[in-house]
Amino acid sequence: MNILGFDTSTKAASVALLKDDTLVGEILINDKRTHSQKLMPMLESLFKLADITANDIDLLAVCIGPGSFTGLRIAMASVKAMAHAKDLKIVAVDSLESLAFNIADVDKKIIPILDAQGSKVYTASYKSEGSELIKLEEIEVLDIDDLLEKIEKNGEKTILLGEGVYKYREKIENNSLVSIPSPDKNISKASSVCAIALEKYRKNIDIHTHYDILPMYIRKSQAETQYEEKQRKMKEATDK
The missing domain is CATH 3.30.420.40 (ATPase, nucleotide binding domain)
Structure with a gap:
């Protein structure tokens, strides 16, 4: 095939x-x-x-x-x-399961992150069981600080990967529980x-x-958000 x-x-x-x-x-x-x-x-x-x-x-x-x-x-x-x-x-x-698959043979928790604008990231979590990738948490949008705090509370060794690691590298490297893989795994x-x-x-x-x-x-999308905000302001002006 x-x-x-x-x-x-x-x-x-x-x-x-x-x-x-x-x-x-x-x-x-x-x-x-x-x-x-x-x-x-x-x-x-x-x-x-x-x-x-x-x-x-x-x-x-x-x-x-x-x-x-x-x-x-x-x-x-x-x-x-x-x-x-x-x-x-x-x-x-x-996209998150695809990124996690790049390092599916590790014994740590795997958390891919992608930029969701502002200080937000798209994220989910996975683990490896043999050759199988198991999803632990569904996809969500989190503030990067909230995600790192969550990792601290869990106290579990974690790999963060994906394009998002470059935007927040300094914050990530300050977390002793987190490691970042080589560049080829982050794409x-x-x-x-x-x-x-x-x-x-x-x-x-x-x-x-x-x-x-x-x-x-x-x-x-940003365009949809801007359009809705414009419509809201127009409605407010009309109501006045």
């Missing part, structure tokens, strides 16, 4: 191809260019280097968020278009999305069509 995976949930954009249990290839670019500039050239390069076409793909996998609102829409649009054209199923993988990867998708497909979990798959936003 050929699984094609996409992840544009963060600043890094990546595409990967998994054939059965073998990672055939992955292209990852982590720079300031927009995902719309990077994604299609990366996909074309992957197909060319792996000597395959879209007709060889059996299953699609996509990171549905939480993360960059614009980035999520770009990957989602690409996956939906391919699924519609080739009549393929899509496996949904969230969202389509290869992890593919690996998780394979297991989900075997268990018949989180499988969608291009009609029903949706991004996971958790919170409203």
